Amino acid sequence: MFKQSDFFILLAVAISFAVSGFLWFSGQHEEGLFTAVWVPSILCFGIYFKLMAIGGSKS
Numbered sequence: 001m002f003k004q005s006d007f008f009i010l011l012a013v014a015i016s017f018a019v020s021g022f023l024w025f026s027g028q029h030e031e032g033l034f035t036a037v038w039v040p041s042i043l044c045f046g047i048y049f050k051l052m053a054i055g056g057s058k059s
Contacts, residue, residue, distance in 0.1 A: 009046035013039055 016038040024032030 006046070006050070009042060012042050013046075016042060 016035060020032050020035040020039070022032075023029075023035055
């Protein structure tokens, strides 16, 4: 069900989330917010390529 690329996408999301939390709680609020925006962007990137892979295998 999960491929290796799915784990890398989720790992990138987890790292981004952790870095964002670290920056926020260390007092660097703007950098933390900037890094927090990466989380949904990476997830959308992963979903897009997952759908492209599913669509490509049908044709």
